[in-house]
Amino acid sequence: MSPAQQPPQRPGGPKDADSGPSGLMDLLGVAAVLLEADGRIDMWSPQAEQLFGYTGSEALGQYAALLLLQPEHRDAAIMLFAEVMETGRGWAGAFPVRHKDGSTRMVEFRNMRLTDNTGDHYALGLATDRTTLRQVERGVALSTRLVTQAPIGLAILDTDLRYVVVNPALASMHGVAEAEHVGRRFGEILPGAAFQDAETAMRRVLETGVPVVDRQVVGRTRADPEGDHAWAVSLYRLEDQHANVLGVANVVVDVTDRYQAARRADRAQQRLRLVANGSARIGTTLEVERTAQELADVVVPGLADMVAVDLLDSVLQTGRTDIGEGPALFRALAVKTAYPTNAAQAIVPPGRLTTYHADHPAAYCVRTRKPHLITHLDSGEHTRIATDPEAASLLARAGVHTDIAVPLIAREQVIGVMGLARARNPVPFDEDDLALACELASTAALSIDNAVLHHHIRSAAETLQRSLLPQLSPRHPGLEVAARYRPAQAFSEVGGDWYDVIPLEGDRTALTVGDVMGSGIPAATAMGRLRTATSTLADLDLGPARILTHLDKITSGLDPYIATCVYAIYDPHHARLQVASAGHLPPVLIRAGRAPELLDLPTGTPLGVGGVPFETTTFDLRPGDQLVLYTDGLVETRSDPIDQRLDDLLRLLTGPDHSTEETCDRLLQQLRHPAGHDDVALLIARAQPQPDARGTQP
Template sequence: MSRADQRAEPPEYPEARASGPSGLLDLLGVAAVLAEADGRIDMWSPQAEELFGYTREEAVGQYAAHLLLSPEHRETAVRLFAEVMVTGRGWAGSFPVRHKDGRSLLVEFRNMRLTDNLGDHYALGLATDRAVLQPLERKLALSSQLVAQAPIGLAVLDTELRYVAVNPALASMHGVSEAGHLGRSFREILPGEPFEAAENQLLEVLETGLPVVDRQVVGRTRADPDRDHAWAVSIYRLQDHGGNVLGIANVVVDVTDRYEAAREADRARRRLRLMADGSSRIGTTLEVERTAQELADVLVPDLADMVAVDVLDSVLRTGRPDIGEKPPLFRALAVKTAYPTDASDAIIAPGQLTTYHADHPAAHVLRTGQPLLIKHLDSGELGRVAADDAAAELLARAGVHTDMAVPLIARGQIIGVMGLARARNPEPFDENDLTLAWELASSAALSIDNAVLHQHIRSAAETLQRSLLPQPSPRRPGLEIAARYRPAQAFSEVGGDWYDVIPLSGDRTALAVGDVMGSGIPAATTMGRLRTATSTLAGLDLAPSRILSHLDRITQGLDPYIATCVYAVYDPHLRQLQVACAGHLPPVLVRADAPPELLELPTGTPLGVGGVPFETTTFDMVPGDQLVLYTDGLVETRDDPIDRRLGDLLRLLSPPHGSAEETCDWLLRRLRKPADHDDVALLIARAHPLGTPADGT
């Protein structure tokens, strides 16, 4: 009969499953001897043959005391045998026995009286070699002590993953008594979601027999339901000596301290990385909105799920906070969320103005100058961090559970507030998070304040620049004129580019374009002085080269500034153009019957260098021709060679594009980029016959 047939379940008792032998008795080699009431051996097991050396034929019918005992031990043995047979009480102990080969064995006995159906008594003796039993007893005692006293959690589960045995350490980890484990399944004791994967691991080991060693599991048990613990889990399949699967051995070591230390080290590395990112990514420009957005981008998602940056509107308007404004008015500058969320609709959108109620974290921070940390937000407290009840509902729906408000402080004054929140990230903000956010906010606040200051200075410079530029009439005798000035973008300063259109005697017109090297209010002021000087000198009716010589001497007195300039005079009667250049890019002459060309002029040196004479060059300019004067901001870029850009300018002017006004807009639209770092002055004059309606004369 096969082993499978031997282990078949009785149909009437499906739960009483037969199984193979455990092997323990085989290891002990337990011998069985049955003796009659007078002490003669009646039955002799194979194990008895192996233990004592006598065959069944040699032993059966013999008196056990004479066969197995030395003369000095027989009296004691007969007395003990008689007590068992008379009283019916069993006897257990060790007794020296004589082996067939003559050597003495110390044998562990269990003797008991048996009674058959006729009332006759027999003695059953179970015996094993003490030398075999003692090591097993020591191992069992050691195992029992280790299981009971070790701080390591130990459990045995059967093939259905029901607990068969647990030690006190594991019971303490689970928060369930040892008795409370027995017969209950793994998931009944550990129902949390993190343990689903652990259950699958148990099943896999049960199926494959491949052990799992030091697999980390993080979760919460009944012993500490409010805090995550970490365990290093090892799993082994249990089998007997015959290969029968008995179940699972589970070894569990609490490594929460190591886990939390690793998490803290990871948080420290993250904080250092965020600080490094903040240093490199925040304040890359002098744009207020962009700097605020850079701050938000650094913090999301590594520190917060959502961030909003608000600045006092008075700071943006005047450059300083209005401490008397009640309630203070904020302008939202940046918002960032880690993922699409309903909470986005609860945050004031960038560009909008808002005020906050007195209990709002932003108001608290503005009053105290200190950051505010709210570790746990319940549904009743969400109204505190929300603008109104509708916003509080949106925050609740998004799962917001922790919040921080951090002041933006620059030069000792609060200029705004940054709000941070978590929803999907289950960890509440802590003091370390607050410290990190405050450090980044402090750095960003200075950059924001610098950007605000720069914008005010730039606005003043641009206002000055525009006020110093003329508003030329679109019509001069024999000319149609159009001019444009475009400042550099928000992150650059206003430069010293200028243009001028000056009426001269005899229907002539002076045309000038120049560029003061520098930026800001000083450059704009220098530009105004040069333009005034140019206008004054033009009235002396000098040649263009003489005008530039006088401007050169004037500019030398404006150290350290130098400037480039093109000065031209157009005579509609002679249909001639006289031009002189001081280190400036050459003008373009667009003829009605020929391709556009860069005028070949002696370049000259910039104004302010001194010591180099300038030359005047004369060109024909007939009705239909068009002169284009410009500063380098129109054609120079950081990425393209100047020759290529000048070629682009010529291609864009061929063929001419309508009026002078239309040509100005066309060139700026095609050559000017939003992020260009230089300002542009552009002056276009188109020749017309004298006396035509286009003259305006």
């Protein structure tokens, strides 16, 4: 509407929005007509001209009944007019009226008698098009029913965001009566951070006129102060026909069921991801502590704010779940928290032994084989999940409010317990969380039990392996000798590597290194038999090739095992070294003042293959020279070419002269990976000057 079309303002009158004209009268187009006592038209409004079609000059002074009514309706109208003028009682109703264009229209009338200051009577008629009136009535009725009976929440707020109208549905959602809404601000009815964004959105809608549709708001109202509800909120700016801003309409639909279903679906997806993550990440090695830590890494922070994984110490020590009399003794394996917290000090650190009181969830799990869920910990109840009062105080101050303990069960035996807690996460554990924790614990328990079993088998094999290796004297005629044996790391089984130094007649010494292919106790046993056979054959004063031939026949009887071996005999009186190889990596010869070199030997076939002769090669080994024998665990890796690794070995043997002991340690430190998957046997012999008959060095 242009400024010229705006209704005039009375000078000095109020200028706020409430004082402006209502658009409803304009929408109805109410016409005013004043009749004299004899029925002639005395006054004619512009709205009358629009409603009936006659201008003022055409209507003024005319009898209304003759101008506006069809002949068949005039008598009835005259009688009603007379009654109004005689009694002073108003009349309301609809009459067919003849429009100037000849058409007939139903018009709604309100007629009343007016009296001037001289006592003369007039009739005032207010009229509007009945079709328009019925449309407005239907709209009002529909709006009234919609507001009062609709299950969705409806409200109108003014420009100060004060409630003007609230329907019963919204009042019920808020837990505040309809009458208590009116005149109060939005923030008074719905305080708190959860609704601040909605209030900001309302102000933006008032300012811009851009509506907001289906904006989700999650919070708590007086109707249910203990539970979260979700609403889909739509906001629209209200204006009258003159574009004056009246306020904002608020349409609210309770979508709590949909919100909770979405949350449940999201939690289900999270649980599936956790289970999949656990299957992929738990049990990647056969190390007990690492497997427990993998379990802790999966559940924090996805399921809990903090976790502790404990194993029965009897399982670690003996492989059995014999807890004996009294409280069970646990060894802490893994601890993790989602964020730095003093509560970590209340958890038994990894490696520490501890017992729990009879009411502790861990003790309950061992006793009953069942999980234990505490949905809510009240003040003073933290002693239930703590080892002592100080730990209980730390857990309480950290805000721990819910707890789960789950037994680790393998081979139908409880081998340990996983404990979970939440503090910063305000949602208490529920049955779904318990089921997820049990599933992850079941996966981890099997992996931990396998790791424990592997640990015991490996310990037995390593003990057997070490018991079968010789106790070397560092000094032999004309030789300084050092040797090392390193088993495979914890996630691999012990193999069949060995070394030996055997004294022979004439001050000679046999040096041998071998590797039985395979692992575990059977490989260690086969290694022991070969070492015993080698020592026995050495006493027969046979050459290296003959020794390997006999060992080949013996190994053939150890089916399915085969082995590689290097056998050497050193004669200090002739400074001579005889060497034969059965499929083994070449030894390194270090001559004084020269670069280390790999001995060029006929490789031969591994022991146990059979049918292939072995050859003996002779070299000089003078005082100061060194011979390095080793198994493939020293140089082979899963990623590097063997030629490169042999070059690394030669490089490390180049340089300043060191004792054989120092050289062994340096090679193991530089070449062997901390997580080496194979055993290593290493033997280094340095030729020494022979004393003369008087016992002095030449």
